[in-house]
Amino acid sequence: KAGVTQTPRYLIKTRGQQVTLSCSPISGHRSVSWYQQTPGQGLQFLFEYFSETQRNKGNFPGRFSGRQFSNSRSEMNVSTLELGDSALYLCASSSPGQGDANTGELFFGEGSRLTVL
Amino acid sequence: GEDVEQSLFLSVREGDSSVINCTYTDSSSTYLYWYKQEPGAGLQLLTYIFSNMDMKQDQRLTVLLNKKDKHLSLRIADTQTGDSAIYFCADRSGAGGSYIPTFGRGTSLIVHP
Numbered sequence: 001k002a003g004v005t006q007t008p009r010y011l012i013k014t015r016g017q018q019v020t021l022s023c024s025p026i027s028g029h030r031s032v033s034w035y036q037q038t039p040g041q042g043l044q045f046l047f048e049y050f051s052e053t054q055r056n057k058g059n060f061p062g063r064f065s066g067r068q069f070s071n072s073r074s075e076m077n078v079s080t081l082e083l084g085d086s087a088l089y090l091c092a093s094s095s096p097g098q099g100d101a102n103t104g105e106l107f108f109g110e111g112s113r114l115t116v117l
Numbered sequence: 118g119e120d121v122e123q124s125l126f127l128s129v130r131e132g133d134s135s136v137i138n139c140t141y142t143d144s145s146s147t148y149l150y151w152y153k154q155e156p157g158a159g160l161q162l163l164t165y166i167f168s169n170m171d172m173k174q175d176q177r178l179t180v181l182l183n184k185k186d187k188h189l190s191l192r193i194a195d196t197q198t199g200d201s202a203i204y205f206c207a208d209r210s211g212a213g214g215s216y217i218p219t220f221g222r223g224t225s226l227i228v229h230p
Contacts, residue, residue: 090159104148105162
């Protein structure tokens with residue numbers, strides 16, 4: 001079973017540009033979450049998509065957006081890049097369903113490392 | 118979850134036991150997790166514990182949960198150099214309909230010979 005695939009793995013942008021990151025979840029997983037990882041702030045939740053709908057959202061400005069397609073693949077976009085957006089962006093997928101019967105294990109991709117100059 | 122805290126670094130000698138500690142604030146947490154991140158990789162679930170348990174053992178790993186103090190720990194017995202990684206504590210509650218886990222900042226475990 002293929003794991004979570006994120007592309008691109010590395011990218012360099014300059015301030016003011018925009019970037020789109022892609023995530024292909026594990027087959028059958030309908031929930032996709034995005035996280036930003038930085039040395040100073042740790043792992044911060046961006047948003048979660050389920051069945052093409054944003055189900056949960058973290059505390060990030062509107063420059064950060066995302067979407068999910070009918071095949072569960074997801075993209076996130078960051079517009080008007082700032083130096084502070086330099087980070088590792090992690091995507092995670094999980095099996096559908098909520099509630100205590102679902103352990104909620106997240107399966108992470110290797111991440112997209114964004115450097116903003 | 119609300120807030121999860123853990124120390125940033127832990128250094129141990131190969132063969133010793135490692136204990137990584139974590140505290141959380143959300144009293145409605147249902148599941149608590151330990152994830153491991155190796156260099157250049159994403160996170161991988163190591164183990165989890167349900168909130169009605171106080172201990173879980175899985176080979177070299179022992180998880181202890183003190184719900185009263187909202188304290189979670191991960192003990193790795195006979196620590197090996199391959200255990201060097203960042204370990205994240207996370208909790209999940211159903212509060213407000215959100216099942217998104219809240220992660221700590223991660224503890225970097227350094228194992229030296």
